[in-house]
Each structure stands twice: as C-alpha cells, then as structure tokens.
Amino acid sequence: MPSIKYQIAIPNPLKHQFKISIDISPVANEALTISLPNWIPGSYMIRDFAKHVVALEAHDKDSKLDVNALSKNRFEVKHNNQPFTVTYLYYAFDLSVRKAYLDQEFGFFNPAAALFCVDQQVEHECEVELIKPESELCQNWLPASGLDGINHDDCFAWSNYKANNYIHLTDFPIMFGQLDIESFDVAGVPHYLVTAGKHFGSLQRAAKDLAPLCQYHIDTFGELPSDVNKYLFLTMVTDKGFGGLEHLNSTALVCSRFDIAPDKEPSPLTNDDYITFLSLCSHEYLHTWNVKRLKPREFIPYSLESEVYTKQLWFYEGMTSYFDDLSLVKTNTISYEKYLEIFAKTLTRIEKGKGQLRQSVTESSMHTWTKFYQQDEAAPDQITSYYQKGAAIACLTDLMIKQNTEHKFNLTAAMKQAWQKFGRNNKGTTQDDLENLFKQFLSEPQFELFKHALYGSTKIDLTDALANCGVALKYVTQDNQKHVQGANTTAISKPWLGTLLAVENESIVVKQVLEDSPAEQAGIAKGDEIIAINNMKVNMANVEQLISVCEQSDACIHYFRKDTLYRSSLPKQPSPEFVAQLVIQDPLLIKTWLSDQ
C-alpha cells in the first residue's frame, strides 16, 4: 500500500493560510475522491471544515487534472492512472482548539479540519512533512505535535512524521511558533507542557503541579495506554479564551495570558484562574483513557461525515468533569475548602433555570449536536448539561459505591474496570455495558436511583450522600451568597429580575431571561435595552437595588426594543434559592471522600 504524503507549509503568516499538498498514488482505472471531515471528535457539532479550503487543484507530472465537487466536502479527481498531487490553501483564522489558526505570533492546525482524506485509501499509512517557513516573521519557530517521527523521535523538528492511517492522523494537532517547552516525566514517559503566545507564568511551576495530576489518572486506570510514548499539552496563550480538546497523546488548549501562574503561588493553590487551567489540563489528560480509547461503540470507527448519536456522554464527559477537579484535591493541589467552593459552583449551574427538569443527561447527550453545542438564550431553561449534571451523578455514584462497599471501593474502581473490560481492548461501550458495570457496585435501591438520575428529568439530590461525608449542602439566594459564611445563617430573599445582563455601548442589555422570572412576566426578552426601573436610570450596580427599594408590590420598568420604548409592570418576587453552598461539618469524615487514605 503506497503511503499518502502530506506537506504543510506556511508561506506568509500574515495571510492566515496554510499551504497544503497531498501526494496520492491512485489504483489504475479506479475513480478517486477526497473529502474533509464535517466535525472533529470531542466537539459534537457539524462545522463544515471544507468551507475554509481555497484554490483546490490537482496536477500530475504531465498536466492539470479536473477536480469536480460532489458535495460540500467531497471532490472527485479525474486522474490519469499515475501519481498526482492535490494542492490547496487552508484559511486559518479560528482561534479555538477545533480548526486552524495562523498569524505572526503562532499557528495551530487540526488535521481533522484541514487535511483531506483519500476516500479509497483510508487505511493507507500517512506521512506528514512539516516545511520550515522561510518568512522572517517565523524565525525561531518550531512545530510541536504528538506524531511519531520518521527515523527520529523529536516532536519539535521541521521534519517528516507518520500516522497509521487517516483517522489516526486526525488525532495529532500541530502547533507552530516560538515555543516555550517544559518537559517532565510521569511513569517513565516524557510529558511536555508547550506554549505559544506571550504569557507571564512559570512553566516550571506548572509542570511541577501537572505531574501529580497525571500520575493520579494513571493510578486510577492502573496504567498509561501502551501506545502513549509521549504526551504534549499544546497550549495557545491569548488575550482571552479558554478551552481544550482531547487527542490520543496530546491535548490542544487555549488559555489567557494570566492563567498560567508565576512561580511564587502558595501551596495548596488559591489562584482561581490557575486552578481552572490545571483543572482543564487534568480533564483533557483523563480523556487519554476516557473517550479517546475507552469510548462509545458508536464511535468505533469514527464517522466524520455526519452526526453520530450516543447516549453515553454523561459518562464520558460527566465522569471526566467530576474527576478533573477531584484530582486537584486528592493530590493536595487545592484544599478541601477550595474544592467544595468549586464543586458548589457546578451544582449552582445545574440549578439555574429549569433545564434539568426538562431534559435528562442521556437525552442531552443524544441532542448535543443541536442543543448543547448550539445553545441560545433559552438554554438554561431547556437543556441539561451532561458535563455538570453528569459530574453530580458521578459524585452521587462515587459516594453510593463507598457506602455500599463499606469504603472498600469508590468510583475509581468502576472506571478502572470499564478501562479493563472495554477500553484497553478497543471494544467500546454500549449504554447497557455502562449500566451493568455500575450495577455490580451498587445496591438495588442505589441502582434504581442511578438509573433515575440518567433517564429522569429531575433534580439530583446530594444532600444525604454529602452529609454522610461530613459536608452540609444547602441552597441560598444569589444575594445571600455574598453574605452567608456558615450553613445556618437565616436567608433573606430580596426581589430579583431573573436576567443575565451585559453592558454594551454604555447600555444595559439583556442577554438571557429565566423562565417565570419577574423579567419574563414583564415581557423582557434577549436584546432589550433596560433604561429605568421606577423611573430611575439603571446601571449594572443598581438594577436589583431599584426593585428592592420600590414600595409598591410591582415596580415599573422602561426598556427599548427595536428602537421602540416600552413600559411595563415588574412583579416583585423573592429570588429563588439556587446557589449551592457546601460547608464542612465534620473535618474527619470528609477525608473518607476527599482523601485516598
């Protein structure tokens, strides 16, 4: 089988275009088509990557070949039964982990978004040549990826690399730039924290904090997958932005310049931005097992042409979301108090809006393509996050397993078993496989509760489970959150508006209106510009104060919509108690949950 050879070049970073060429050897007399994926694994949305392809051409040694579009992402190349080369430009100006980006500071490239698949040769080995750019703007640039080198093992060389086949190739994002690289060993395998873009932190410190998190996950599953001979955290540092995407032996990350902390951070950590960055790294690293290798059977093999439906993202994202922050406290990277503060925020997000009463986590997983990944202003009242509610279910399951097995096992044991039964052998899971696996660890009533959590559109109540671990859970109003220190403070519910507001062009603009809130009853909608409450001009600071001080049962509100001034009556209602608070009640008992001893 001849290999397919890809060349990736950067002619001029200011034009935000990668120049790609693909050498293909066709089988004589066989029609040949090339196609680009329409989505990238880990991000469940149709993205139509082919729209960024420019000047697609094909040539053999004798002539230019006809290239005919068959659909939005597939082209037929009329070849002459001899090797030919496809060339094109790929427009790269998406500063996310999903597509490609290029400017004078750095470049990033997802093969799934930008490299064509040769449809008749999907199993052929792929070679990738990274061409050193000649532009002065790219002096001192290096590439970085998890690809295996051809006759070398340098992951930062302008050189040739290989992948087993096209789908394998799509799992190796490549970053380019003047890179900061910090290496550290975990379980005898080299790990690299790599950044492109100006930052003010210490990679040495970050590597020191990352190593125990990686080790924690390796211990959870009992081993690093055998094909992981290196691991790279490829981090694009920007002015603002946050996100990550998991891959086979690397993760692509975006963070802001201040997320990576300087060396002098205290231990345990208190810097929230840096904690969030480490949690993201931990999350993506855990995906090395959970979803990259242990994965829904529907994803074996990946079909990147159109949507692939699974109910199982509550497991693959929910469990991962639970363990990302939990790993920080279990490794003593953060204190118990900080962990409870972070987990309480997760619980609060679930409670905001009526979404959890309308959609189960399994439904949310099925409809992720159109709902979770395409959220609009009504999302809090209409959809459930399989990340957040999935994490709450993971916590409930963890604590139920502990209780049922008298602390002999916890959720880690179930994850390890899932890996051994369905992951390391690339078997994949069905929803039934996962349910049967948890059934072994739970009592019958606990299993019923677990199933109800997966399929029911109801609240997850963690109060009793957490109380058994010495933690009190209570819900307070948004206003009380600012004042309540202990669990026993009397709540005072002030009137509220029930909106998400933002300042735009010095106006107060509505971004979201919660269902049944006073704002909804007053007819307020997304995009409205709020002018006054009780004839007093509003600003971000006084909005809810103005409702509180109104002596009538209703306040009056003025707002603009489509340049028209409206006035309506705003009912005074107490704010609901949706802000979760977790308070340690028994400092010894909490260790049974948050320490591994």
Ligand code: ZN
């Ligand atoms: Zn994830």
